[in-house]
Structure formats: C-alpha cells, structure tokens
Amino acid sequence: MEHVRGLNSGQVATSVLRTGAGFHLLKVVERRDGQVFSVIETHARHILLRPTPQLDQAAIIQQMAEMKAQIVSGATTFEALAKERSEDGSSAQGGDLGWTMPGTFVPEFDDAMAALPIGDVSDPVISRFGVHLIQVLERRQAALDARQEREQARNQLREKKYEEAYAEWNRELRERVYIEMREPPL
Known part of the structure; x- marks a missing residue:
C-alpha cells in the first residue's frame, strides 16, 4: 500500500486512508521482505x-x-x-x-x-x-499467497467483529431484562 510505503515498524502514516468502510489511520506493525508464510x-x-x-x-x-x-x-x-x-x-x-x-x-x-x-x-x-x-x-x-493471506485476515476480523457484536447485544439484553425470583409461600 502506498500509504505505508517507506515507513518503518512502529511508525504511523501521516495521511488518512478513506475507503467504503470509513476512514483509517494506518500503523506499520511489522515489515516482511517477501517471505512466504x-x-x-x-x-x-x-x-x-x-x-x-x-x-x-x-x-x-x-x-x-x-x-x-x-x-x-x-x-x-x-x-x-x-x-x-x-x-x-x-x-x-x-x-x-x-x-x-x-x-x-x-x-x-x-x-x-x-x-x-x-x-x-x-x-x-x-x-x-x-x-x-x-x-x-x-x-x-x-x-500462502497474498490473496490467501488477505482472506485469512478478513476471516479473523469478521469473526472478531461477530464476537464483539454478540457480546454487545448480550450486554444490552442483560441491561433490559428484569428477573424477580420469588419464593413460593409456605
């Protein structure tokens, strides 16, 4: 990607990337020299x-x-x-x-x-x-070729987003629910 070309590990891109999914600020976490994983x-x-x-x-x-x-x-x-x-x-x-x-x-x-x-x-x-x-x-x-690496990363991100959405839904549901436990009369 041209936004991070020339940056070293740990550096943040100075320009914001705009995509259909929103605005992204990119940080280089690791650089690889064409290694095959x-x-x-x-x-x-x-x-x-x-x-x-x-x-x-x-x-x-x-x-x-x-x-x-x-x-x-x-x-x-x-x-x-x-x-x-x-x-x-x-x-x-x-x-x-x-x-x-x-x-x-x-x-x-x-x-x-x-x-x-x-x-x-x-x-x-x-x-x-x-x-x-x-x-x-x-x-x-x-x-892994580049396409498979992207697909694997996409799958992991999708699963993480699903888990976050589920946890949020579960939290909201728990906040809305009221349960009263009553003991039967003796």
Whole structure:
C-alpha cells in the first residue's frame, strides 16, 4: 500500500486512508521482505444437526455420540451418515469440506478440528450453527499467497467483529431484562 510505503515498524502514516468502510489511520506493525508464510491446511468432513423445537441440543448430542459409535465400530461410514443426516450444504458430498486454512470456521469448530488426529472422529462440537461431528481426513503444509493471506485476515476480523457484536447485544439484553425470583409461600 502506498500509504505505508517507506515507513518503518512502529511508525504511523501521516495521511488518512478513506475507503467504503470509513476512514483509517494506518500503523506499520511489522515489515516482511517477501517471505512466504505457510499454514497447515486440513481436509475434513463434518455432520451438522441444528436444534429444533422437537429436537433439543441435548438430544442432538446424544444422537451424535451414537453416530460416532457406529462410525468407530465400522457399522457405517462417516460419508454415508453425512449424506443421510447432515443439515449442511456439504451433505451431498458426504460432508466433505475440502482443504481449509485455520480461521476459516468458527473458533469452536476450528479448535476441535485442529486438535483431532488424522482419521479420528470428534466428540460432538457445539457452535452457533448447531452441533457438529468432525472427521479429519488429511493435513498438509501449504504456502500462502497474498490473496490467501488477505482472506485469512478478513476471516479473523469478521469473526472478531461477530464476537464483539454478540457480546454487545448480550450486554444490552442483560441491561433490559428484569428477573424477580420469588419464593413460593409456605
């Protein structure tokens, strides 16, 4: 970016950058000399079930535990269960999510997927989208190009903004709610 060209680490640009999102004051945090950064990409599948009035989260977690037991015992495959039961757009592909970088999914999902050994099936993972069962198929080291770096940064910023907005909404909701606990008469 021309606004920070020539600045050293720690310096602030003297001009304000105007974009469609607003006005920005830029500070150089770190300079890299064309270094290629790499990440560990994960190829995974998942099954998503969303709570409904008829099926609450606890019941879904129980169903997911039963599905995991079926997969581990060899009674069925993860792919077959994903095609049959998943409520996600990837169900037609057996829950296949393709190769993904860290930060692509919500933190609960990303953290569970990152901790899972190759070939294993996770315990039920709860996110704002519902309850997931995850299977890691492969991992690989991949170099990031500039577009992927921007996409990863954008995903992290989007997730941070979502969390901030949710926390603000939750705080406002708590301020508006009045709950009175009454003891039953003896």
